[in-house]
Amino acid sequence: MALTRVTSTSARRHPVGPRAKRSLGRALIYAALLLWTFICLFPIYWTITTSFKSAVDVTQAHLVPWLDFQPDWKGWRSIGLSPDTLFATSTARSEFVNRFVNSIITSVGASFLALILGSLAAYGLSRFRYKFAWMRNDDILFFFMSQLILPPVVLALPFLVLYKALALLDTRFGLILLYTLTVLPIVIWIMRDQFNSIPIELDEAAFVDGLSTWGAFLRIILPLAIPGMVAAFILSLVLCWNEYFFAALLTSTDAKTLPVMVASQTGSQGINWWSMAALSSAAIAPLVIVGVFLERFIVSGLTAGAGK
Amino acid sequence: MQNSIPVSDDRHHKPASPPASAGRKAAGRALVMLASLGFLLVLLIQLLHATGTIATGFSDWRPILIAYLLWAIAFGIGQVLTRGERGQRALFLLPAVFFTVAVVIFPTIFGIYIASLDWNLSSIEGPRFSGFDNIRGMLNDAYYWNALGNMIFYGVAVLGEYAIAFGLALLLSAEIRGRKFFRVVFLLPMMLSPVAVSWMIGKSLLEYRFGPAATLARYLGWENPAFFASPWMARLSIQAMDAWVSIPFIMIILLAGLQAMPREVQEAAKVDGANGWQSFWHVTFPIMLPVSITVLIIRLIFKLKLADIVINVTAGGPGGATDTISSFIYRVYRDRSNVGYGTALAMVYLLMIIVLLTVLLRLSKRWTQKVV
Numbered sequence: 001m002a003l004t005r006v007t008s009t010s011a012r013r014h015p016v017g018p019r020a021k022r023s024l025g026r027a028l029i030y031a032a033l034l035l036w037t038f039i040c041l042f043p044i045y046w047t048i049t050t051s052f053k054s055a056v057d058v059t060q061a062h063l064v065p066w067l068d069f070q071p072d073w074k075g076w077r078s079i080g081l082s083p084d085t086l087f088a089t090s091t092a093r094s095e096f097v098n099r100f101v102n103s104i105i106t107s108v109g110a111s112f113l114a115l116i117l118g119s120l121a122a123y124g125l126s127r128f129r130y131k132f133a134w135m136r137n138d139d140i141l142f143f144f145m146s147q148l149i150l151p152p153v154v155l156a157l158p159f160l161v162l163y164k165a166l167a168l169l170d171t172r173f174g175l176i177l178l179y180t181l182t183v184l185p186i187v188i189w190i191m192r193d194q195f196n197s198i199p200i201e202l203d204e205a206a207f208v209d210g211l212s213t214w215g216a217f218l219r220i221i222l223p224l225a226i227p228g229m230v231a232a233f234i235l236s237l238v239l240c241w242n243e244y245f246f247a248a249l250l251t252s253t254d255a256k257t258l259p260v261m262v263a264s265q266t267g268s269q270g271i272n273w274w275s276m277a278a279l280s281s282a283a284i285a286p287l288v289i290v291g292v293f294l295e296r297f298i299v300s301g302l303t304a305g306a307g308k
Numbered sequence: 309m310q311n312s313i314p315v316s317d318d319r320h321h322k323p324a325s326p327p328a329s330a331g332r333k334a335a336g337r338a339l340v341m342l343a344s345l346g347f348l349l350v351l352l353i354q355l356l357h358a359t360g361t362i363a364t365g366f367s368d369w370r371p372i373l374i375a376y377l378l379w380a381i382a383f384g385i386g387q388v389l390t391r392g393e394r395g396q397r398a399l400f401l402l403p404a405v406f407f408t409v410a411v412v413i414f415p416t417i418f419g420i421y422i423a424s425l426d427w428n429l430s431s432i433e434g435p436r437f438s439g440f441d442n443i444r445g446m447l448n449d450a451y452y453w454n455a456l457g458n459m460i461f462y463g464v465a466v467l468g469e470y471a472i473a474f475g476l477a478l479l480l481s482a483e484i485r486g487r488k489f490f491r492v493v494f495l496l497p498m499m500l501s502p503v504a505v506s507w508m509i510g511k512s513l514l515e516y517r518f519g520p521a522a523t524l525a526r527y528l529g530w531e532n533p534a535f536f537a538s539p540w541m542a543r544l545s546i547q548a549m550d551a552w553v554s555i556p557f558i559m560i561i562l563l564a565g566l567q568a569m570p571r572e573v574q575e576a577a578k579v580d581g582a583n584g585w586q587s588f589w590h591v592t593f594p595i596m597l598p599v600s601i602t603v604l605i606i607r608l609i610f611k612l613k614l615a616d617i618v619i620n621v622t623a624g625g626p627g628g629a630t631d632t633i634s635s636f637i638y639r640v641y642r643d644r645s646n647v648g649y650g651t652a653l654a655m656v657y658l659l660m661i662i663v664l665l666t667v668l669l670r671l672s673k674r675w676t677q678k679v680v
Contacts, residue, residue, distance in 0.1 A: 032475075121338050124400030124401040147412055149612075153650075157637075166373055181408070242503075248638075262503050277450065284500045288496060288500070
């Protein structure tokens with residue numbers, strides 16, 4: 001009797017030990033995950049809720065809407081985007097919309113230009129062998145990639161002088177050129193990876209069908225490369241949308257982008273918490289939406305070529 | 309220029325197209341010659357106009373840009389005409405090459421020239437050649453060396469970002485529920501504009517009087533939670549913000565590496581009786597070393613450009629403790645309008661980066677080869 005009891009408890013304890021340890025491990029994993037989730041989301045949560053706070057709620061550090069404080073459209077009213085001011089004329093809103101449009105035009109324009117230039121170069125580099133003086137394909141690729149290390153300061157001041165001479169200072173086109181430059185290496189990298197994954201037999205089949213080099217590229221290969229193009233485009237969009245340094249130096253009134261507007265608000269007139277919060281929320285909203293819904297493209301863009 | 313034309317060979321087994329006829333070749337050459345002459349003519353007119361030799365000319369240099377564009381198009385057409393199929397192939401690469409030359413190579417060379425000038429945009433005198441005066445000034449500029457020292461701190465801090473990112477990547481690759489949700493959330497900080505982040509975190513969350521982080525710090529017993537008052541604390545706060553924005557990038561690449569790792573390796577380690585830490589340290593980490601080094605170098609490259617958060621949160625303060633080279637040069641320009649000096653500083657910085665990265669790439673090649 002005693003003997004059987006001992007064996008049964010030991011038999012029971014044996015699987016229990018590791019299981020308890022495992023569930024403790026799992027609990028720790030989830031705790032760590034939740035902690036980092038909190039770290040990632042709290043600043044965003046704080047910014048969005050602050051845009052609905054009045055001065056008292058800010059100074060008393062109220063956190064939870066309706067429970068702690070009564071949400072109010074104050075911040076959004078100050079940039080003319082609250083429901084009651086949405087249809088009235090507002091100078092603050094027209095300035096915001098202007099900057100917003102500038103940001104969209106420059107980032108979309110630059111991403112498109114980079115995608116066109118980058119896809120062509122990447123296809124060439126993945127399919128043909130070039131010789132450019134002493135440079136072979138790998139050297140040419142390195143030449144493009146080496147643009148990445150160029151810090152913006154190196155180019156910023158020469159560009160300031162050049163753009164003044166070219167009458168491109170404070171124009172969207174000038175910014176588009178610069179942004180294209182900053183994302184071009186990344187686009188070439190992603191697209192070369194994409195084209196390398198498309199079998200070369202498809203090109204050959206197209207030639208057999210009588211298509212020219214460009215015909216094969218445009219009709220057969222390019223449609224197959226769309227996933228890579230979307231990834232490259234979205235990644236470029238994110239980088240251009242958030243760019244601040246060039247925009248701060250090279251724009252003043254007409255072509256000012258959203259980050260410059262956000263930055264300029266913090267300096268003057270003390271900090272107007274609710275309107276700053278509303279402005280920041282509006283500035284990050286497009287990319288938060290992009291991040292939530294197009295996350296897989298961003299991931300595939302970032303990891304292009306990393307798996308090898 | 310003419311003899312450095314890209315030459316492409318056959319990689320396809322495409323029957324070579326008939327060689328371009330002599331007439332087409334001549335037409336192509338003539339076109340390129342004509343376009344080059346036209347471009348040089350426009351350039352000459354504008355140069356003479358700018359130096360005041362002749363009265364006719366353009367009000368700004370924009371026609372030069374258009375002339376360059378037209379010349380590039382003519383050059384492309386000339387390639388196709390003279391070299392047929394090979395010209396068509398060169399056409400894939402040429403736009404990107406011309407673009408890069410126009411917006412990187414030329415401005416960089418121009419920048420080297422500016423760096424040798426004593427040029428204050430706000431003064432009436434205009435540029436004046438000063439040779440190595442700017443470099444000499446730089447050697448005595450304590451703020452520049454201070455900023456360089458800060459860059460070393462920021463650069464080393466990349467290792468900390470990497471450690472956290474590796475931890476997160478391991479968490480995400482564990483068997484968990486809602487992985488997709490966590491992945492999206494962990495990625496979000498990367499999407500946010502650093503300028504917005506510098507307000508959201510630097511100026512509001514870490515605000516001394518009523519920012520939630522300060523409140524929390526007071527609750528935890530830190531009586532005087534000033535995140536930007538003492539030099540080290542300010543540096544750490546800036547670094548923390550930059551880490552918040554950039555950890556997702558490192559994490560995603562490491563996660564991809566972890567997922568590409570063959571499962572059998574892990575299982576073999578388990579069969580051999582390795583515990584969690586051992587199998588990480590002796591199996592996972594060495595396998596991940598090539599990916600790790602790549603991502604660390606890329607991250608370092610981006611770190612060396614760090615500017616926007618510093619400019620917007622501390623403007624380099626207190627006393628230059630948080631300055632990066634970029635933010636310092638930005639202030640040199642903004643406060644003193646000193647284009648020549650700022651460019652000289654930037655050029656020296658670029659040289660240092662090139663040397664550093666060349667050394668790192670050499671070393672990393674050796675390390676990664678040892679593992680593979």
